[in-house]
Amino acid sequence: LGRVTLLQDEVFHAERRNMTSSVDFSDIPEGNHKVIMTLDLGGPAGGYSAWDVGAAIYLIDADSTRFEICRYITPYNRGLFREFDITHFLPLFRDERGIYAEVNTWETVTEDPQDQRGWKVTAYLDFYTGEQRIEPFQLINLWNGYLEYGNPEDPMENNLPEFRVAVPPEAVSGLLRIVVTGHGMGPNTDGAGEFMPA
Numbered sequence: 001l002g003r004v005t006l007l008q009d010e011v012f013h014a015e016r017r018n019m020t021s022s023v024d025f026s027d028i029p030e031g032n033h034k035v036i037m038t039l040d041l042g043g044p045a046g047g048y049s050a051w052d053v054g055a056a057i058y059l060i061d062a063d064s065t066r067f068e069i070c071r072y073i074t075p076y077n078r079g080l081f082r083e084f085d086i087t088h089f090l091p092l093f094r095d096e097r098g099i100y101a102e103v104n105t106w107e108t109v110t111e112d113p114q115d116q117r118g119w120k121v122t123a124y125l126d127f128y129t130g131e132q133r134i135e136p137f138q139l140i141n142l143w144n145g146y147l148e149y150g151n152p153e154d155p156m157e158n159n160l161p162e163f164r165v166a167v168p169p170e171a172v173s174g175l176l177r178i179v180v181t182g183h184g185m186g187p188n189t190d191g192a193g194e195f196m197p198a
Contacts, residue, residue, distance in 0.1 A: 002028045005124040011044045012103035013118035025093045034128040035087045041080040042120040050077045053104045060098030071179040
């Protein structure tokens with residue numbers, strides 16, 4: 001078992017919606033077969049943000065490619081503690097890598113830090129050895145980013161071009177990972193498109 005911290009009590013508010021840093025995986029021993037990510041959302045001194053907003057954590061590989069290893073929506077005015085199995089990203093966790101984190105919060109910055117509302121984010125990875133279930137060896141970004149749904153002026157097809165991916169002969173299975181939140185829909189239900197059936 002080894003642990004690597006990605007974020008430790010990082011505070012996000014209107015003037016700090018994103019941050020970059022780096023993390024070193026070189027001390028993690030070989031032979032890991034499982035990676036669990038723990039996400040802990042707390043409130044700064046002034047309390048939690050009241051709104052549900054989109055947030056994500058990316059890992060940047062040696063070729064400067066960003067891989068979204070965690071996408072989440074903040075809860076309404078309360079904390080959140082979750083664990084995610086992200087073993088399929090195992091090939092990324094080598095050497096020193098960049099981290100990019102974002103929380104699209106709009107909490108105004110206060111003069112007194114004790115009044116500051118927003119989000120305080122901690123995230124870490126635990127690596128486990130043991131029975132091997134899968135052995136991921138290659139990751140390919142297909143489409144990445146925030147896309148607006150339902151806008152006739154900019155249909156989804158414009159943002160999701162067709163392309164082909166060569167499957168390596170040694171592959172025995174594949175995983176397609178898609179994360180959709182509904183935030184950013186248009187037309188939406190009075191600004192709450194995440195609740196509009198589609």
